[in-house]
Amino acid sequence: MNPVVEVSHLRKRFRLPLDKSNTLKYRVTHLRSSSRYRDLVALNDISFDIPSGQFLGIAGPNGCGKSTLLKILCRIYKADSGYARVNGEFSAFLELGVGFNPELTARENIFLGGAMLGLTRAQLRDKVDEVLAFAELEEFAEQKLKNFSSGMQVRLAFSVAILGQTDLLVMDEVLAVGDASFQEKCFDTFNRYKREGKTIVLVSHNLASLEEYCDRVLLLNHGAIVADGPAAEVAATYHRMVADHALALERDIPVELSQGDPRRSPAVGFESVGLLNGSGQNTRRFDTGGEMTLDMNLRVHRTVGDFVCGVAIRRADGLLLSGTNTLLDNVTISGQLAGDTVSVRYTIDSLPLLAGGYLVQVSVHDVGGSDIYDWIDPAATFHINDLGDGHQGLLELRGRWQVEHETEDVLVRSARQ
Amino acid sequence: MTVVAQESGTLEAIQRPRSVFQRNANLVRELSITSFKLKYTGSALGYVWSLIKPLMLFGIMFLVFSILLRVGKGDTDFPVQLLIAIVAWTFFTEATATAMNAVAGNGDLIRKAYFPRWILVVASTTSALLTFAINTTLVLMVTFALGDLHLTLRSLFVPLFYLELIVLVLGLSLLLSSLFVFFRDLGHIWEIVSLVLFYGSGVVFPFMLIKSQTLLDLAGLNPVAQIIQDLRYSLVVSSPLNHSMVSLIGALEVVPIMLSVTLFGVGFLVFNKLTPKFAESL
Numbered sequence: 018m019n020p021v022v023e024v025s026h027l028r029k030r031f032r033l034p035l036d037k038s039n040t041l042k043y044r045v046t047h048l049r050s051s052s053r054y055r056d057l058v059a060l061n062d063i064s065f066d067i068p069s070g071q072f073l074g075i076a077g078p079n080g081c082g083k084s085t086l087l088k089i090l091c092r093i094y095k096a097d098s099g100y101a102r103v104n105g106e107f108s109a110f111l112e113l114g115v116g117f118n119p120e121l122t123a124r125e126n127i128f129l130g131g132a133m134l135g136l137t138r139a140q141l142r143d144k145v146d147e148v149l150a151f152a153e154l155e156e157f158a159e160q161k162l163k164n165f166s167s168g169m170q171v172r173l174a175f176s177v178a179i180l181g182q183t184d185l186l187v188m189d190e191v192l193a194v195g196d197a198s199f200q201e202k203c204f205d206t207f208n209r210y211k212r213e214g215k216t217i218v219l220v221s222h223n224l225a226s227l228e229e230y231c232d233r234v235l236l237l238n239h240g241a242i243v244a245d246g247p248a249a250e251v252a253a254t255y256h257r258m259v260a261d262h263a264l265a266l267e268r269d270i271p272v273e274l275s276q277g278d279p280r281r282s283p284a285v286g287f288e289s290v291g292l293l294n295g296s297g298q299n300t301r302r303f304d305t306g307g308e309m310t311l312d313m314n315l316r317v318h319r320t321v322g323d324f325v326c327g328v329a330i331r332r333a334d335g336l337l338l339s340g341t342n343t344l345l346d347n348v349t350i351s352g353q354l355a356g357d358t359v360s361v362r363y364t365i366d367s368l369p370l371l372a373g374g375y376l377v378q379v380s381v382h383d384v385g386g387s388d389i390y391d392w393i394d395p396a397a398t399f400h401i402n403d404l405g406d407g408h409q410g411l412l413e414l415r416g417r418w419q420v421e422h423e424t425e426d427v428l429v430r431s432a433r434q
Numbered sequence: 435m436t437v438v439a440q441e442s443g444t445l446e447a448i449q450r451p452r453s454v455f456q457r458n459a460n461l462v463r464e465l466s467i468t469s470f471k472l473k474y475t476g477s478a479l480g481y482v483w484s485l486i487k488p489l490m491l492f493g494i495m496f497l498v499f500s501i502l503l504r505v506g507k508g509d510t511d512f513p514v515q516l517l518i519a520i521v522a523w524t525f526f527t528e529a530t531a532t533a534m535n536a537v538a539g540n541g542d543l544i545r546k547a548y549f550p551r552w553i554l555v556v557a558s559t560t561s562a563l564l565t566f567a568i569n570t571t572l573v574l575m576v577t578f579a580l581g582d583l584h585l586t587l588r589s590l591f592v593p594l595f596y597l598e599l600i601v602l603v604l605g606l607s608l609l610l611s612s613l614f615v616f617f618r619d620l621g622h623i624w625e626i627v628s629l630v631l632f633y634g635s636g637v638v639f640p641f642m643l644i645k646s647q648t649l650l651d652l653a654g655l656n657p658v659a660q661i662i663q664d665l666r667y668s669l670v671v672s673s674p675l676n677h678s679m680v681s682l683i684g685a686l687e688v689v690p691i692m693l694s695v696t697l698f699g700v701g702f703l704v705f706n707k708l709t710p711k712f713a714e715s716l
Contacts, residue, residue, distance in 0.1 A: 031714060088713070093545065106450060115546040121472075128464060133543075134450070135461075136457075136460075137457070144448060180445070182447040183447065
């Protein structure tokens with residue numbers, strides 16, 4: 018049996034013009050500079066097949082080429098070389114409600130949206146009431162779309178989008194819309210598609226949602242496939258990639274940044290931010306359960322009253338894991354004279370974090386919080402080593418297991434049998 | 435294992451028609467009806483406006499040229515000729531001006547959905563054609579009822595000239611709409627070209643007023659002039675001031691007709707060549 022999708026040596030490059038060159042004036046005044054472009058390689062030699070009935074996820078960081086790949090699959094972009102072939106009918110859910118017109122009624126939009134899918138007026142005529150019922154919009158059939166709430170519009174758009182009989186469904190993170198009861202309906206529909214053996218491609222930067230649904234995940238980075246396999250395996254690769262990315266960002270704190278930036282109130286500024294392990298060594302690599310000390314040196318440029326120092330730890334993609342400051346923890350940093358230096362240390366005795374890359378953000382501000390003296394994000398990056406103990410996720414919660422065996426009453430056991 | 439919850443209503447999908455032509459024709463119809471409808475909703479007079487506009491133009495041109503400047507004196511049918519010409523001209527200019535934006539103005543559709551891109555241009559032309567068809571029918575019916583039409587064997591050519599006009603408009607629309615995506619000055623350039631064409635095609639004066647044969651030959655090469663002149667000749671009484679284009683420029687008449695067909699071909703080729711770049715450029 019032929020695969021539903023065949024992608025072979027696909028390449029796509031975008032030429033981004035460096036100037037605005039589509040007006041006559043520009044062409045006349047810049048006759049010789051017509052070739053000022055910057056090339057952006059969006060896809061670089063991508064090949065894969067999707068067998069019939071597979072639920073494939075495509076993941077990757079922003080700008081990895083996943084949207085470009087999707088648009089080539091849907092024949093919106095044309096590849097520079099190679100090909101992407103879809104054997105059969107496909108439905109694209111790149112955005113819901115494409116082609117809808119706000120000035121038309123719900124009923125009229127069903128005909129218009131259906132026509133965009135390739136369905137004829139005659140076919141749709143018998144179906145309109147069913148679509149309206151599915152979208153729970155029966156009473157609003159003759160209302161103009163512009164008077165609908167966004168939830169109602171999404172419901173109508175989704176109901177129309179699933180009308181086209183299809184062999185392949187291509188979706189771009191549209192699932193995160195609509196109210197809970199309607200989302201349930203969406204998932205029902207997708208589960209039905211899955212049961213019917215339809216091939217589905219779902220693009221998302223949220224690996225968790227892909228893990229839940231997909232048989233297989235492709236991970237893209239810089240226009241190439243860097244991992245291809247079961248969702249859990251690919252997720253591990255992805256997290257390693259994010260961590261490496263965080264390490265690449267690693268840098269020492271540029272002192273001039275904290276002193277010379279005029280946007281910052283110059284009263285107090287960071288001079289250095291360092292990370293120390295349990296033995297007091299400067300490092301970027303820590304172990305789960307190990308000690309970590311954030312060592313901050315502050316210089317007072319102008320005499321100030323009491324002030325507050327804050328620390329936050331983020332995952333490499335920006336998710337805030339923990340944030341606190343001296344005020345919240347009832348620690349006072351008393352007022353200082355200009356020229357003084359202050360050393361502040363924040364120690365975590367036992368890091369609860371699992372393998373991955375993390376960022377540290379630091380700030381100093383006045384007690385009221387209205388005057389931010391200095392704020393650096395990220396001020397440092399660190400990496401938690403993979404201990405290879407198989408623990409998954411972000412945090413080590415140090416839960417305790419307890420298993421008790423009780424010998425069941427012989428009578429009860431025999432009664433069960 | 436938990437019992438799978440009852441599915442909250444399902445919507446069975448519809449099998450798309452096998453014929454691609456049927457799908458495309460249906461989409462053209464839906465899009466053109468929509469834009470036709472939207473053009474007239476919200477205004478109190480609605481469709482009447484698309485009749486008032488050419489009538490006003492006719493009124494002004496009639497006043498200025500026929501009464502004040504006494505152009506076309508001695509030709510009692512001139513008002514009818516003017517009216518037919520203005521209705522055809524209005525179609526030409528409105529259709530091409532609207533089509534210019536048919537691709538560039540639908541960036542959202544082009545970036546988010548797949549369908550043959552020419553459908554946008556054909557739908558835009560079809561929408562203008564609907565207005566034109568209704569206006570032409572009304573004008574022909576009224577002038578016929580008033581006895582101003584002179585239907586003879588040569589009137590049999592009328593559908594062919596209308597067809598030529600549609601081919602010309604479609605060709606230009608394909609060309610303009612695709613080039614406009616990359617070259618936004620085209621909008622202004624086309625306005626100027628339209629103005630030149632308006633006076634260069636003898637919309638508001640009898641073509642015979644051009645005395646120099648060289649100028650006549652030159653102006654007659656313009657398909658818009660040829661179509662308008664031939665329409666008048668085929669529909670209205672012949673008079674010293676109303677001749678067929680053939681009698682004016684002879685065998686050269688082949689040129690404007692070939693030009694219409696060629697422009698369609700060029701428009702088609704250019705549009706197809708540029709189509710793959712639309713989604714990235716909008």
